[in-house]
Amino acid sequence: MSDSNIIPKWLSVGVIPLMNLFLAFCVSGLFIFFIGENPFKAIFVMIKGAFYYPGAIGYTLYYTTNFIFTGLAVALAFHARLFNIGGEGQAYVGGLGVGLVCLIFDQHVVGFLVTILAILGSVIFGAIWGIIPGYLQAKRGSHIVITTIMFNFIAAALMVYLLVNVIIEPGQMSPETRDFASGVGLEQIHILAKYLGLEMAMSPLNLSFIVALFVSVGFWFLVWRTKFGYEVRSLGHSETAAIYAGIKVSSTIIIVMAISGGLAGLVAINELLGVHNKLLLGFTAGYGFTGIAVALMGRNHPFGIFLASLLFGALYQGGTELDFEFSSITREMVLLIQGLIILFSGALAYMLNPLVERIYIKYYGNYNNA
């Protein structure tokens, strides 16, 4: 995931992602055209759905929050050249942390305190789910990609077991816990706005978004301003140089995976403390996986990740609207469009680099290859 050495930053983090996005939209447009709809109308509907209708922005930002957390999680691991595919499982287990804290304490402790503990719970449980693959990579050489994928499955199975057999609310059929006590949870923004006398459309956007913004700043600080971040980046760029510099590779890997897992775990505060108010099956809904594309597109920088998260948030929200407006554009079609964007800005993120490099060198180049 190294940045190009040749072209300047504004091209690699600014122009190229936009070009990728544009390509993805072009191809999506072709598909929409083929099924007999007007692509321009479709994109208009999508933008309106994501930003214009009452509450739309709230929904978009609510999705954005999830992507910021998982995107940052993946990005931190990337900085140490670890491919953490386990964001999904880490978020899920983070939810268990939230759920357990709330179920155990919410009858005895004041709601505010329970919320703080629950946030910590999400981080710690997510971290544990990252530490285990991290440890296996660092000490046993098990490849992190394989182990994190497996840990997603283990997390899913564990949660089904617990939610069906152990922490399910007695006397009902759906695999969910009881509601958390009132007073526990992160307030939704439209309710806070009401306290301030502002009228806002209802949306699930809650204080987690603010948390996500603070975490983003913290991420930048950690990676580029601390000794630990320096060691992580050294390790990511060159393990041999890191060893030469006396950096302990295995402990750095484990700590990185702990923080990465903790970041992914924070998805649970947005979903459970901010919206559902209980622990339920499948609340992670693929956010962990999309985080990979978000991190790639955001070039592992918190600002880029914020923009990419916003894009994916808008796609999620606008996509729902698309599904709603056009009878021929189904939910699957929307998934296809999202898939194309992930393909172009994730998997093919560096496809255009050689081209842009060539053009750049031709017109502005000071590329020394003598």
Add this chain to the structure above:
Amino acid sequence: MKNNENKGGNEAIASLPSSTESAIELKNITKRFGHVVANSDVNLKVRTGTIHGIVGENGAGKSTLMNILFGLYKPDSGMIFLNGQAVDVNSPEKSIALGIGMVHQHFMLVPTFTVLENAMLGNEGSMLLRSGEEVVLDRLKGLSNNYGLDVDFEAIILDTPVGMQQRVEILKALNRGAKILILDEPTGVLTPQETIGLFDILRSLREQGVTIILITHKLKEIMSITDTVSVMRGGKVVADFSTEKTSPEELAENMVGRKVLLSIKKPTLKVGKPVLEVKNVSHESKDGVLVLKNISFDLKEGEILGIAGVAGNGQSELLDILSGIETLQRGQITVNDKTILPFQDWNSKKAREFGVAHVPEDRHKRGLVLPFHNYENSILGYHRNKNYSSGFLMDKRKILNFVDDLVENFDVRPRSSSISSGKLSGGNQQKLVLAREIESNPNILLVGQPTRGVDIGAIERIYEDLMKLKSKGTAILLVSVELDEIMSLSDRIVVMNQGTIVGETNSSNATELDLGKMMSGLEQV
């Protein structure tokens, strides 16, 4: 590829002209990469059946020029004539077909294939391997006898010495019909004896009409084997000489563009007490090979101890152990009166705390994190130091002040704190690494291959810095495969061969031949 494609290159042989004609003539070759002109209006003429040397610093444009000749780059303008005819060399295949062979600095051999299989690669003789092998083997044996290219056709490349691998490369080129041979830094991996052998081969190739272009930075070799020599600087050929009418000093001056001190003034200094003692150190590699056997030596304050040897005889492992990168397995090391025993907690961090600095052999893999900015690399390994950080945080302002002084005092160009170190030239990268290690005020400095891939101007500077450090009383352990470097810098020399120390001598009574014999394991002193 146009109509005159010809795998065996017989056409080129058939049209071989008389020896007064030029085999290669490059006219006004210009090649730009963006704004950078790698080759500017280069003219070069090489007579058939001669050995022509090309010297120049890194970045002078030698490689670009040869890559143009070999069809890897297309020149922006200019013409290439082979045997008097204008040709369009637009791919390596084409160039091979035209009878140009290239022996790269890093050999392009399949390590698990036999010598025969490697030598026939690219000209297999027949669709079926077996019948092809017979055809080719005859031809190769002929070539091998003709030119004294002594190889064992049955041997697996992995098991053969470097010298033989190089002969296989030459055979491979000849088998493809090469009449013009380009050798890129061919002696970098050879012992002095092997170099002599190679030069004998080159001479016999020359006698039989093969034209040879030799790219090297070793002026001594230019003087001993070439007929003519071109000096490149800044993308241009700045001078052409007939070798017998020039001198190394003149060549060096033309390469750098100013007078260069090739000899080094060693400060005379009383050596102090031993600061590094190595006792009976043995080491097993990950594959269970004993790479170091009972190594013992000591190193004193104000002394430079050179470790000579052909690459791969245990020097790298020794440096790794001393610098804490590898765990000590057997034996004992005493650093500044602190003793390290096998499997004790010994790592690079601790080595630095004990006053051991390390300029690693491979600055790309170890010494620098290439994508990092200079200011980040200027503290690599020292980032925990209180001068650059407080608590968890790095103090960017202090680091920037530090790196500004560093690039100024050690002449790292460009003087930039924010350029990424990967963009610096080899010499400037090395100066940066050396500067960082010297600035840590070590009392032991381990140096591996300080001038590998470094241009003459920078070499001069690096030697000066090492001498300055020595006169401050720092003990320096110098590992290098450049015998000249070892001989001119060291006070004492030990020679390693196959993981053991095969000899020790004072540098004042060392001769290149004696050292060479020891390096090849022929003689123990």
